[in-house]
Amino acid sequence: STRAIVRGVGHYLPAHVVENAEFEATLDTSDEWIRTRSGIERRHFAAEGETTSQMAVEAAKAALEDAGLEADDLDAIVLATSTADLTFPSAATMVQAGIGMTHGFAYDVQAVCAGFIFALANANSMISSGLARRVLVIGAETFSRIMNWTDRGTCVLFGDGAGALILEASEGTGTTADRGILSVDLNSDGRHRDILYVDGGVSTGTSGHLVMQGKEVFRHAVEKLSDTAHSALAKVGLDGTDVDWLVPHQANLRIIKATAQRLHLPMEKVIVTVQDHGNTSAASIPLALSVGRHEGRIVPGNLVVTEAIGGGLAWGSVVLRW
Numbered sequence: 438s439t440r441a442i443v444r445g446v447g448h449y450l451p452a453h454v455v456e457n458a459e460f461e462a463t464l465d466t467s468d469e470w471i472r473t474r475s476g477i478e479r480r481h482f483a484a485e486g487e488t489t490s491q492m493a494v495e496a497a498k499a500a501l502e503d504a505g506l507e508a509d510d511l512d513a514i515v516l517a518t519s520t521a522d523l524t525f526p527s528a529a530t531m532v533q534a535g536i537g538m539t540h541g542f543a544y545d546v547q548a549v550c551a552g553f554i555f556a557l558a559n560a561n562s563m564i565s566s567g568l569a570r571r572v573l574v575i576g577a578e579t580f581s582r583i584m585n586w587t588d589r590g591t592c593v594l595f596g597d598g599a600g601a602l603i604l605e606a607s608e609g610t611g612t613t614a615d616r617g618i619l620s621v622d623l624n625s626d627g628r629h630r631d632i633l634y635v636d637g638g639v640s641t642g643t644s645g646h647l648v649m650q651g652k653e654v655f656r657h658a659v660e661k662l663s664d665t666a667h668s669a670l671a672k673v674g675l676d677g678t679d680v681d682w683l684v685p686h687q688a689n690l691r692i693i694k695a696t697a698q699r700l701h702l703p704m705e706k707v708i709v710t711v712q713d714h715g716n717t718s719a720a721s722i723p724l725a726l727s728v729g730r731h732e733g734r735i736v737p738g739n740l741v742v743t744e745a746i747g748g749g750l751a752w753g754s755v756v757l758r759w
Protein backbone atom coordinates (compact mmCIF):
# COMPACT_ATOMS: atom_id res chain seq x y z
CA SER A 438 0.00 0.00 0.00
CA THR A 439 1.07 3.61 -0.52
CA ARG A 440 2.94 5.19 2.38
CA ALA A 441 4.04 8.77 3.12
CA ILE A 442 7.82 8.89 3.54
CA VAL A 443 10.00 11.81 4.58
CA ARG A 444 11.75 13.40 1.61
CA GLY A 445 13.20 16.54 3.22
CA VAL A 446 13.12 18.83 6.24
CA GLY A 447 14.09 22.44 6.97
CA HIS A 448 13.48 25.31 9.33
CA TYR A 449 13.74 29.04 9.87
CA LEU A 450 14.30 31.03 13.06
CA PRO A 451 14.08 34.82 13.17
CA ALA A 452 17.41 36.53 13.86
CA HIS A 453 16.44 38.27 17.10
CA VAL A 454 17.31 36.14 20.16
CA VAL A 455 16.08 37.12 23.61
CA GLU A 456 17.81 35.62 26.67
CA ASN A 457 15.79 34.95 29.84
CA ALA A 458 17.66 37.65 31.75
CA GLU A 459 16.24 40.33 29.43
CA PHE A 460 12.79 39.82 31.01
CA GLU A 461 14.20 40.81 34.42
CA ALA A 462 14.09 44.47 33.40
CA THR A 463 10.30 44.57 32.93
CA LEU A 464 8.91 41.65 34.97
CA ASP A 465 9.21 40.21 38.48
CA THR A 466 11.01 37.12 37.16
CA SER A 467 14.49 35.66 36.85
CA ASP A 468 16.62 33.59 34.51
CA GLU A 469 16.79 31.04 37.34
CA TRP A 470 12.97 30.72 37.65
CA ILE A 471 12.40 30.38 33.89
CA ARG A 472 15.25 27.87 33.50
CA THR A 473 14.29 25.61 36.41
CA ARG A 474 10.50 25.69 35.84
CA SER A 475 10.51 25.36 32.03
CA GLY A 476 14.00 24.47 30.75
CA ILE A 477 13.86 27.54 28.50
CA GLU A 478 17.03 29.69 28.24
CA ARG A 479 16.31 31.84 25.20
CA ARG A 480 13.85 32.21 22.32
CA HIS A 481 13.69 33.90 18.91
CA PHE A 482 11.20 36.69 18.19
CA ALA A 483 10.08 37.78 14.73
CA ALA A 484 11.20 41.24 13.65
CA GLU A 485 8.64 44.03 13.43
CA GLY A 486 6.62 43.35 10.29
CA GLU A 487 7.96 39.80 9.91
CA THR A 488 5.02 37.41 9.52
CA THR A 489 4.16 33.74 9.93
CA SER A 490 3.91 33.18 6.16
CA GLN A 491 7.28 34.85 5.55
CA MET A 492 8.96 32.56 8.07
CA ALA A 493 7.09 29.59 6.60
CA VAL A 494 8.39 30.45 3.11
CA GLU A 495 11.99 30.35 4.42
CA ALA A 496 11.41 26.98 6.14
CA ALA A 497 9.73 25.65 2.97
CA LYS A 498 12.69 26.72 0.79
CA ALA A 499 15.09 24.99 3.19
CA ALA A 500 13.02 21.77 3.05
CA LEU A 501 12.83 21.91 -0.76
CA GLU A 502 16.60 22.31 -0.95
CA ASP A 503 17.10 19.41 1.48
CA ALA A 504 14.80 17.27 -0.69
CA GLY A 505 16.38 18.37 -3.97
CA LEU A 506 12.97 19.44 -5.26
CA GLU A 507 11.41 22.51 -6.91
CA ALA A 508 8.20 24.19 -5.74
CA ASP A 509 6.26 22.77 -8.67
CA ASP A 510 7.25 19.23 -7.68
CA LEU A 511 4.78 19.62 -4.80
CA ASP A 512 1.06 18.77 -5.03
CA ALA A 513 -0.11 20.38 -1.82
CA ILE A 514 0.78 22.50 1.20
CA VAL A 515 -0.74 21.96 4.64
CA LEU A 516 0.27 24.67 7.11
CA ALA A 517 -0.41 24.43 10.84
CA THR A 518 -0.72 27.76 12.62
CA SER A 519 -2.83 29.70 15.11
CA THR A 520 -1.15 32.97 14.16
CA ALA A 521 -1.77 33.42 10.42
CA ASP A 522 -0.86 36.79 8.87
CA LEU A 523 -4.49 37.65 8.12
CA THR A 524 -7.92 36.21 8.93
CA PHE A 525 -7.92 35.10 5.30
CA PRO A 526 -6.54 34.00 2.90
CA SER A 527 -4.76 31.11 4.53
CA ALA A 528 -1.07 31.46 5.31
CA ALA A 529 -0.61 28.31 3.21
CA THR A 530 -1.75 30.04 0.00
CA MET A 531 0.66 32.89 0.81
CA VAL A 532 3.43 30.32 1.06
CA GLN A 533 2.28 28.75 -2.21
CA ALA A 534 2.74 32.12 -3.94
CA GLY A 535 5.91 32.85 -1.97
CA ILE A 536 7.75 29.75 -3.15
CA GLY A 537 6.44 30.09 -6.71
CA MET A 538 4.16 27.04 -6.77
CA THR A 539 1.65 27.50 -9.56
CA HIS A 540 -0.57 24.43 -9.30
CA GLY A 541 -1.97 22.10 -6.64
CA PHE A 542 -3.66 23.31 -3.46
CA ALA A 543 -2.83 24.81 -0.07
CA TYR A 544 -4.71 25.34 3.19
CA ASP A 545 -4.18 25.90 6.92
CA VAL A 546 -5.07 23.65 9.82
CA GLN A 547 -5.52 24.92 13.37
CA ALA A 548 -4.97 22.71 16.38
CA VAL A 549 -2.73 25.13 18.32
CA CYS A 550 0.37 23.40 19.70
CA ALA A 551 -0.80 20.04 18.32
CA GLY A 552 -1.27 21.59 14.87
CA PHE A 553 1.73 19.95 13.24
CA ILE A 554 0.56 16.49 14.36
CA PHE A 555 -2.90 17.13 12.86
CA ALA A 556 -1.31 18.51 9.66
CA LEU A 557 0.93 15.45 9.33
CA ALA A 558 -2.08 13.17 9.85
CA ASN A 559 -3.94 15.11 7.17
CA ALA A 560 -1.07 14.92 4.66
CA ASN A 561 -0.61 11.22 5.41
CA SER A 562 -4.29 10.52 4.65
CA MET A 563 -4.12 12.46 1.38
CA ILE A 564 -1.05 10.53 0.28
CA SER A 565 -2.38 7.10 1.24
CA SER A 566 -5.71 7.84 -0.50
CA GLY A 567 -3.95 8.99 -3.68
CA LEU A 568 -5.18 12.62 -3.52
CA ALA A 569 -1.61 13.95 -3.49
CA ARG A 570 1.84 12.43 -3.98
CA ARG A 571 4.05 15.15 -2.47
CA VAL A 572 2.89 17.32 0.40
CA LEU A 573 4.77 20.13 2.12
CA VAL A 574 3.74 20.15 5.79
CA ILE A 575 4.62 23.30 7.72
CA GLY A 576 4.29 24.50 11.30
CA ALA A 577 4.82 28.27 11.62
CA GLU A 578 3.95 30.70 14.40
CA THR A 579 4.45 34.23 15.66
CA PHE A 580 3.19 33.71 19.22
CA SER A 581 5.04 36.90 20.25
CA ARG A 582 2.06 38.75 18.72
CA ILE A 583 -0.45 37.23 21.16
CA MET A 584 1.53 37.53 24.38
CA ASN A 585 0.35 39.53 27.36
CA TRP A 586 3.71 41.13 28.19
CA THR A 587 2.60 41.85 31.75
CA ASP A 588 1.78 38.17 32.51
CA ARG A 589 5.02 36.60 33.72
CA GLY A 590 3.35 33.17 33.82
CA THR A 591 3.06 33.03 30.01
CA CYS A 592 5.11 35.65 28.16
CA VAL A 593 8.48 34.12 29.09
CA LEU A 594 7.54 30.70 27.69
CA PHE A 595 6.90 31.27 23.98
CA GLY A 596 8.93 31.96 20.85
CA ASP A 597 8.57 32.36 17.07
CA GLY A 598 9.76 30.19 14.18
CA ALA A 599 8.85 27.79 11.39
CA GLY A 600 9.67 24.23 10.36
CA ALA A 601 8.75 22.26 7.24
CA LEU A 602 8.72 18.61 6.24
CA ILE A 603 8.13 17.19 2.75
CA LEU A 604 6.23 13.90 2.58
CA GLU A 605 6.26 11.80 -0.57
CA ALA A 606 4.25 8.77 -1.68
CA SER A 607 6.17 5.50 -1.71
CA GLU A 608 4.89 2.15 -2.89
CA GLY A 609 6.86 0.44 -0.13
CA THR A 610 9.42 -1.44 -2.19
CA GLY A 611 13.23 -1.68 -2.06
CA THR A 612 15.10 0.53 0.39
CA THR A 613 11.98 2.45 1.39
CA ALA A 614 9.94 -0.66 2.21
CA ASP A 615 9.59 -0.11 5.95
CA ARG A 616 9.86 3.70 5.94
CA GLY A 617 7.22 6.40 6.30
CA ILE A 618 4.34 7.28 8.57
CA LEU A 619 3.31 4.08 10.34
CA SER A 620 0.66 5.24 12.75
CA VAL A 621 -1.39 8.24 13.89
CA ASP A 622 -3.40 8.94 17.05
CA LEU A 623 -5.51 12.13 17.33
CA ASN A 624 -7.63 13.44 20.20
CA SER A 625 -9.40 16.54 21.42
CA ASP A 626 -11.64 17.46 24.34
CA GLY A 627 -13.37 20.83 24.10
CA ARG A 628 -14.43 20.78 27.73
CA HIS A 629 -10.96 22.07 28.66
CA ARG A 630 -11.23 25.35 26.75
CA ASP A 631 -10.68 27.55 29.77
CA ILE A 632 -7.21 26.29 30.72
CA LEU A 633 -5.54 27.53 27.52
CA TYR A 634 -7.02 30.03 25.06
CA VAL A 635 -6.75 33.47 23.46
CA ASP A 636 -9.31 35.86 24.95
CA GLY A 637 -10.32 37.44 21.65
CA GLY A 638 -10.92 36.71 17.99
CA VAL A 639 -12.66 37.59 14.77
CA SER A 640 -16.27 36.58 15.41
CA THR A 641 -16.28 38.18 18.85
CA GLY A 642 -15.01 41.40 17.28
CA THR A 643 -12.03 41.49 19.62
CA SER A 644 -8.33 40.86 19.57
CA GLY A 645 -6.84 39.02 22.49
CA HIS A 646 -3.90 37.50 24.27
CA LEU A 647 -2.89 34.03 25.37
CA VAL A 648 -4.31 32.98 28.74
CA MET A 649 -3.05 29.81 30.42
CA GLN A 650 -3.57 27.97 33.68
CA GLY A 651 -0.08 26.48 33.52
CA LYS A 652 -0.46 23.99 36.36
CA GLU A 653 -3.68 22.56 34.89
CA VAL A 654 -2.18 22.24 31.40
CA PHE A 655 0.89 20.57 32.91
CA ARG A 656 -1.28 18.02 34.73
CA HIS A 657 -3.13 17.03 31.53
CA ALA A 658 0.01 17.13 29.38
CA VAL A 659 2.13 14.39 30.94
CA GLU A 660 -0.70 11.86 31.09
CA LYS A 661 -2.23 12.62 27.68
CA LEU A 662 1.11 12.82 25.84
CA SER A 663 2.38 9.49 27.11
CA ASP A 664 -1.04 7.90 26.48
CA THR A 665 -1.24 9.15 22.87
CA ALA A 666 2.34 8.11 22.04
CA HIS A 667 1.67 4.74 23.62
CA SER A 668 -1.54 4.32 21.58
CA ALA A 669 0.12 5.29 18.32
CA LEU A 670 2.94 2.79 18.94
CA ALA A 671 0.58 0.02 20.07
CA LYS A 672 -1.51 0.34 16.87
CA VAL A 673 1.48 -1.05 14.95
CA GLY A 674 2.66 -3.49 17.61
CA LEU A 675 5.53 -1.31 18.88
CA ASP A 676 6.44 0.14 22.28
CA GLY A 677 8.99 2.50 23.84
CA THR A 678 11.83 -0.01 23.49
CA ASP A 679 11.51 0.16 19.66
CA VAL A 680 11.90 3.95 19.55
CA ASP A 681 15.13 5.61 18.33
CA TRP A 682 13.96 9.21 18.84
CA LEU A 683 11.16 10.86 20.77
CA VAL A 684 10.57 14.28 19.20
CA PRO A 685 8.07 15.94 21.54
CA HIS A 686 6.31 19.28 21.34
CA GLN A 687 8.74 21.62 23.06
CA ALA A 688 6.72 23.37 25.79
CA ASN A 689 8.48 22.53 29.02
CA LEU A 690 11.52 20.35 29.80
CA ARG A 691 9.80 18.91 32.88
CA ILE A 692 6.85 17.74 30.75
CA ILE A 693 9.27 16.27 28.20
CA LYS A 694 11.23 14.39 30.89
CA ALA A 695 8.11 13.06 32.62
CA THR A 696 6.64 11.91 29.29
CA ALA A 697 9.87 10.17 28.25
CA GLN A 698 10.00 8.43 31.62
CA ARG A 699 6.45 7.12 31.23
CA LEU A 700 7.46 5.72 27.82
CA HIS A 701 10.59 4.15 29.41
CA LEU A 702 12.83 6.25 27.15
CA PRO A 703 16.17 7.66 28.38
CA MET A 704 16.75 11.37 27.66
CA GLU A 705 19.56 10.35 25.25
CA LYS A 706 16.76 9.32 22.88
CA VAL A 707 14.86 12.62 23.09
CA ILE A 708 15.42 15.62 20.80
CA VAL A 709 15.26 18.72 23.02
CA THR A 710 15.30 22.26 21.59
CA VAL A 711 13.11 24.03 24.16
CA GLN A 712 16.19 25.64 25.75
CA ASP A 713 16.92 27.56 22.53
CA HIS A 714 13.45 28.00 20.98
CA GLY A 715 10.96 28.23 23.86
CA ASN A 716 7.47 27.02 23.00
CA THR A 717 6.87 27.78 19.32
CA SER A 718 3.47 26.03 19.31
CA ALA A 719 2.83 24.24 15.96
CA ALA A 720 6.37 25.03 14.80
CA SER A 721 8.14 23.22 17.64
CA ILE A 722 8.06 19.66 16.27
CA PRO A 723 9.21 20.44 12.71
CA LEU A 724 11.89 22.72 14.18
CA ALA A 725 13.09 19.88 16.42
CA LEU A 726 12.92 17.35 13.56
CA SER A 727 14.99 19.66 11.36
CA VAL A 728 17.58 20.35 14.08
CA GLY A 729 17.79 16.62 14.95
CA ARG A 730 18.14 15.61 11.32
CA HIS A 731 20.68 18.27 10.35
CA GLU A 732 22.81 17.58 13.43
CA GLY A 733 23.02 14.01 12.16
CA ARG A 734 21.19 12.47 15.10
CA ILE A 735 18.06 11.37 13.25
CA VAL A 736 19.15 9.14 10.33
CA PRO A 737 17.20 7.17 7.71
CA GLY A 738 15.75 4.02 9.21
CA ASN A 739 15.25 5.53 12.68
CA LEU A 740 11.90 5.03 14.39
CA VAL A 741 10.68 8.49 15.42
CA VAL A 742 7.74 9.27 17.69
CA THR A 743 6.29 12.77 17.76
CA GLU A 744 3.65 13.99 20.21
CA ALA A 745 2.01 17.29 21.13
CA ILE A 746 -0.77 18.86 23.19
CA GLY A 747 -2.23 22.33 23.06
CA GLY A 748 -5.30 24.51 23.37
CA GLY A 749 -8.65 22.80 22.97
CA LEU A 750 -7.38 20.65 24.44
CA ALA A 751 -6.14 18.91 21.29
CA TRP A 752 -3.41 16.29 21.34
CA GLY A 753 -1.94 13.46 19.31
CA SER A 754 1.03 11.44 18.14
CA VAL A 755 2.55 10.34 14.85
CA VAL A 756 4.94 7.38 14.58
CA LEU A 757 7.20 7.26 11.53
CA ARG A 758 10.28 5.50 10.27
CA TRP A 759 12.56 8.20 8.79
Ligand code: ACO
Pocket residue numbers: 465466467470471474475549550551589590591593633650651652653654655658688689692716718746747748
Ligand atom coordinates in the same frame (compact mmCIF):
# COMPACT_ATOMS: atom_id res chain seq x y z
N1 ACO B 1 8.89 34.28 37.12
C1 ACO B 1 8.80 34.15 38.44
N2 ACO B 1 7.73 33.61 39.05
C2 ACO B 1 6.72 33.18 38.27
C3 ACO B 1 6.74 33.30 36.88
C4 ACO B 1 7.88 33.87 36.30
N3 ACO B 1 8.02 34.02 34.96
N4 ACO B 1 5.60 32.79 36.40
C5 ACO B 1 4.89 32.37 37.43
N5 ACO B 1 5.55 32.61 38.58
C6 ACO B 1 5.16 32.31 39.95
C7 ACO B 1 3.68 32.09 40.06
O1 ACO B 1 3.00 33.32 40.18
C8 ACO B 1 3.59 31.27 41.34
O2 ACO B 1 3.67 32.14 42.43
P1 ACO B 1 2.72 31.89 43.71
O3 ACO B 1 3.10 30.52 44.20
O4 ACO B 1 3.12 33.01 44.60
O5 ACO B 1 1.33 31.96 43.18
C9 ACO B 1 4.89 30.46 41.31
O6 ACO B 1 5.74 31.11 40.36
C10 ACO B 1 4.69 29.02 40.91
O7 ACO B 1 3.87 28.97 39.75
P2 ACO B 1 3.34 27.61 39.19
O8 ACO B 1 2.31 27.91 38.15
O9 ACO B 1 3.02 26.70 40.29
O10 ACO B 1 4.67 27.09 38.47
P3 ACO B 1 4.86 25.74 37.73
O11 ACO B 1 5.95 25.00 38.38
O12 ACO B 1 3.59 25.02 37.47
O13 ACO B 1 5.43 26.24 36.32
C11 ACO B 1 4.68 26.61 34.06
C12 ACO B 1 4.64 27.09 35.52
C13 ACO B 1 6.11 26.74 33.56
C14 ACO B 1 3.75 27.50 33.25
C15 ACO B 1 4.24 25.16 33.98
O14 ACO B 1 3.07 24.96 34.71
C16 ACO B 1 4.00 24.69 32.55
O15 ACO B 1 4.91 24.56 31.77
N6 ACO B 1 2.75 24.35 32.21
C17 ACO B 1 2.42 23.77 30.93
C18 ACO B 1 2.51 24.74 29.82
C19 ACO B 1 2.33 23.96 28.52
O16 ACO B 1 2.72 22.83 28.39
N7 ACO B 1 1.73 24.50 27.55
C20 ACO B 1 1.61 23.66 26.34
C21 ACO B 1 0.62 24.01 25.53
S1 ACO B 1 0.90 25.62 24.90
C22 ACO B 1 -0.30 25.88 23.67
O17 ACO B 1 -1.08 25.04 23.35
C23 ACO B 1 -0.41 27.26 23.09
